[in-house]
Amino acid sequence: MLGMMLFWVWIESFKEQGLILTESGSLLTQNIEGLRGRELTDALKKYADRARRGAEDAALLSGTSKDLLEATAAHVLTQKYGAYPQQANFPALLGQAFIALGMATPVGQTQxxxxxxxxxxxxxxxxxxxxxxxxxxxxxxxxxxWIPSIKDYEAEAAIEMAGVIASYMLDKLKIN
Incomplete structure (x- = not known):
């Protein structure tokens, strides 16, 4: 009985980190493709939090900072408008998400x-x-x-900054 209770505590602990501990003991990453709405917001927020910790999380360094930012931008647009332009390039998708959140972009003149x-x-x-x-x-x-010509410190900085930017966008989404 105690062993089973401890197992469920572990399952929840891993879930909070975006990981799934199966009953067989396998550890899997959470797939965000099937998530929608609030569940996707929460999953992206956990991913962004892990990204901000960057170098402390070797498993995340095998992922990509671009994917986090792209998924966050697409999620923002889906939450705001019900869909996002799937063929848009990265800067266009990001720009649309920034505008949807009322965030400033480099395109406009500073006031x-x-x-x-x-x-x-x-x-x-x-x-x-x-x-x-x-x-x-x-x-x-x-x-x-990361391709070999990119230095470790560049990769670490990129993933940490991606986490900060994605978190900021998701926080803005909550209040908009």
């Missing part, structure tokens, strides 16, 4: 009286596009998160 966070949001947009470029450097990287 003297704009809130200070507008500059921060423009920086986040540029950083996200930079992460996308880093991920796609030399046109490769599909199937591998």
């Amino acid at each position: 003297d009286n704009e809130p200070p966070h507008s500059s921060l949001e423009r920086g986040m947009f540029e950083t996200a596009v930079g992460i996308n470029r880093l991920r796609n450097k030399q046109g490769t990287g599909h199937g591998r998160p």
Whole structure:
């Protein structure tokens, strides 16, 4: 009885980290493709939290920061409008999500009286596009998160920044 209770505690602990502990003892990553609405928001938030911890989480470094940002942008648009443009390139998809959340993008002119966070949001947009470029450097990287010419510290910075940006977007989604 105690053993079974402990097993369920472990299942819940792993679930909070975006992992699934099966009854056979296998540890799997949570698949977000089947999730919708609030469940997807929660799963993306957990993924973003793990990304912010970056270097502490070797399992996540096998994933991609671009995928997190792309999934977050698509989720924002789906929550706001019911769908997202599946053929849009990364900057266009991200820009649409930023606009849907009322976030500043580099496209618009800066205003003297704009809130200070507008500059921060423009920086986040540029950083996200930079992460996308880093991920796609030399046109490769599909199937591998980082190609050999990308340094470890660049990969760690990219995944940590992706976590911060995705978390910010998901927090804005909650209040909008």
